[in-house]
Amino acid sequence: MSAHAADPSLYRERDVVPVRRALISLSDKTDLEVLARALADAGVELVSTGSTAASIRSLGIEVTDVAHLTGFPESLGGRVKTLHPAVHAGLLADLRLEDHEKQLAELGIAPFELVVVNLYPFKETIAAGAEGNDAVEQIDIGGPAMVRASAKNFANVAVVVSPGSYPEVIAAVRSGGTSLALRGNLATKAFQHTADYDAAVAAWFTQHVAATDGANASAADSGFSASVTVTGTLQNVLRYGENAHQAAAIYLDGAQGDLQSGTGIAQAEQLGGKEMSYNNYTDADAALRAAYDFAEPAVAIIKHANPCGIASAADIAEAHRKAHACDPVSAYGGVIAANRTVTLALAQTVKGIFTEVIVAPDYEPAALELLQTKKNLRILKLPADFARAPYEYRQISGGVLVQQADVFPSGALSDEWQLVAGEAADAATLADLEFAWRACRAAKSNAILLAADQASVGVGMGQVNRVDSCRLAVERANTLADGAERARGSVAASDAFFPFADGAQILIDAGVKAIVQPGGSIRDDEVVAAAKAAGVTMYVTGERHFFH
Numbered sequence: 382m383s384a385h386a387a388d389p390s391l392y393r394e395r396d397v398v399p400v401r402r403a404l405i406s407l408s409d410k411t412d413l414e415v416l417a418r419a420l421a422d423a424g425v426e427l428v429s430t431g432s433t434a435a436s437i438r439s440l441g442i443e444v445t446d447v448a449h450l451t452g453f454p455e456s457l458g459g460r461v462k463t464l465h466p467a468v469h470a471g472l473l474a475d476l477r478l479e480d481h482e483k484q485l486a487e488l489g490i491a492p493f494e495l496v497v498v499n500l501y502p503f504k505e506t507i508a509a510g511a512e513g514n515d516a517v518e519q520i521d522i523g524g525p526a527m528v529r530a531s532a533k534n535f536a537n538v539a540v541v542v543s544p545g546s547y548p549e550v551i552a553a554v555r556s557g558g559t560s561l562a563l564r565g566n567l568a569t570k571a572f573q574h575t576a577d578y579d580a581a582v583a584a585w586f587t588q589h590v591a592a593t594d595g596a597n598a599s600a601a602d603s604g605f606s607a608s609v610t611v612t613g614t615l616q617n618v619l620r621y622g623e624n625a626h627q628a629a630a631i632y633l634d635g636a637q638g639d640l641q642s643g644t645g646i647a648q649a650e651q652l653g654g655k656e657m658s659y660n661n662y663t664d665a666d667a668a669l670r671a672a673y674d675f676a677e678p679a680v681a682i683i684k685h686a687n688p689c690g691i692a693s694a695a696d697i698a699e700a701h702r703k704a705h706a707c708d709p710v711s712a713y714g715g716v717i718a719a720n721r722t723v724t725l726a727l728a729q730t731v732k733g734i735f736t737e738v739i740v741a742p743d744y745e746p747a748a749l750e751l752l753q754t755k756k757n758l759r760i761l762k763l764p765a766d767f768a769r770a771p772y773e774y775r776q777i778s779g780g781v782l783v784q785q786a787d788v789f790p791s792g793a794l795s796d797e798w799q800l801v802a803g804e805a806a807d808a809a810t811l812a813d814l815e816f817a818w819r820a821c822r823a824a825k826s827n828a829i830l831l832a833a834d835q836a837s838v839g840v841g842m843g844q845v846n847r848v849d850s851c852r853l854a855v856e857r858a859n860t861l862a863d864g865a866e867r868a869r870g871s872v873a874a875s876d877a878f879f880p881f882a883d884g885a886q887i888l889i890d891a892g893v894k895a896i897v898q899p900g901g902s903i904r905d906d907e908v909v910a911a912a913k914a915a916g917v918t919m920y921v922t923g924e925r926h927f928f929h
């Protein structure tokens with residue numbers, strides 16, 4: 382018989398459902414004792430599978446084996462345990478309908494009012510390196526079937542997929558039964574859980590099983606799945622989005638398979654300050670991107686996703702001082718990322734500067750105490766397992782773009798560069814060029830970054846032509862430090878080639894001593910000639926670093 386449209390008049394109302402019989406089948410047995418004792422004490426009959434039943438019994442609590450219920454042994458190495466009408470009719474009977482109640486009685490099957498299941502640890506198993514049959518055997522079939530059946534039947538059955546829900550369910554059982562509202566919430570979590578689980582299985586199949594023909598083969602060869610499911614867990618509803626009239630929320634990443642995201646700002650622990658806003662999150666993420674590619678202590682100060690200053694130094698407080706000096710005006714209300722533990726010296730400087738967010742791997746106790754006195758300063762501590770996501774997702778109308786993250790190797794960059802004009806740079810200049818090249822990537826394209834002594838001194842970002850970015854970088858270098866002409870003698874990095882010589886000429890005229898850029902323009906000859914004519918050193922990297 383196929384599904385039929387429901388006749389509303391046939392449904393009897395059911396809110397609170399007393400729990401008489403519970404089915405428990407758990408891979409993760411966290412807090413099983415608390416749950417089983419509470420249910421047994423409340424007079425609930427327990428039915429359970431293999432090792433779960435054994436655990437319950439070992440606690441001295443009475444439990445019925447599911448095999449006794451089905452009259453069928455748990456078989457095929459556990460592939461078939463609960464997949465039986467005696468179980469599923471008890472989960473799916475809608476007792477609001479007289480007809481279902483009658484059929485169940487005729488079949489001699491008792492209903493379940495509570496189902497507690499957590500699934501084979503598929504994700505954890507593949508994360509630990511399992512492959513082939515070992516991975517396949519961790520795909521739970523009977524568990525999701527029970528979870529989905531009970532969630533569909535939330536009008537009658539409460540379904541629990543996580544020990545985190547035990548306290549509220551135990552409380553409900555003790556107080557006379559589960560409410561419809563509670564069952565609805567639990568069912569919602571249950572479907573999210575099975576969807577997330579299946580997304581992980583599908584991603585693994587795409588990469589490990591399906592690479593045999595046409596589209597799937599080329600997808601697998603490229604490293605991209607034939608389909609992608611992005612899942613996330615709601616962490617918080619934010620006050621608003623980019624603007625006050627836009628609703629917004631933050632979800633913890635649950636992207637699956639090899640495309641999985643890393644950990645970062647979303648998982649950071651907040652140690653002080655007001656609630657994070659949407660813009661705080663995006664700027665803090667941009668700050669991380671800017672500061673965390675440096676092996677040396679480094680600080681980035683970000684406003685509207687662009688750097689007001691980036692610097693590195695032997696000491697993190699010194700790195701901050703240099704980053705702040707780049708553009709003290711814009712650093713007001715900025716977001717700071719430090720790639721080292723925040724010291725008291727750094728905290729003392731930051732205390733005097735209006736700052737929205739500071740993010741770091743850790744804080745010296747005295748530094749944290751001092752920063753916590755600033756009630757508006759959001760203090761974030763990165764998770765210990767912080768790792769840049771290997772892939773980035775961006776929504777476009779009608780689709781999602783996925784790309785590998787743009788990361789620099791941690792070592793020397795200039796080994797791969799080609800000197801195309803001027804004299805080879807001395808060690809200090811080369812180090813500044815490497816710094817500028819690494820830092821430039823943190824500015825939105827078209828990006829030009831001037832640097833001296835491992836610190837940005839002028840940034841031209843987000844312009845729609847490179848000439849304007851050059852002008853902006855020079856102007857900012859020469860006007861933001863009490864009139865000091867910081868462009869003269871600095872080095873410059875350009876995130877992409879110079880399409881004409883005019884942009885490079887602006888930098889040359891401003892007195893930069895060396896330029897690093899990707900090269901590759903059809904007018905490279907003109908650009909190189911301009912540098913040669915001025916005796917300015919120019920390196921080409923062969924690699925572009927747009928950032929949009």
Ligand SMILES: NC(=O)c1ncn([C@@H]2O[C@H](COP(=O)(O)O)[C@@H](O)[C@H]2O)c1NC=O
Nearest residue numbers: 408430431432433460462463464522523524
């Ligand atoms: N095959 C089945 O009928 C079946 N029924 C329940 N499971 C899973 O078996 C696990 C618990 O089994 P045990 O209690 O035997 O350790 C649970 O994670 C549950 O989701 C099953 N296993 C896999 O599909």
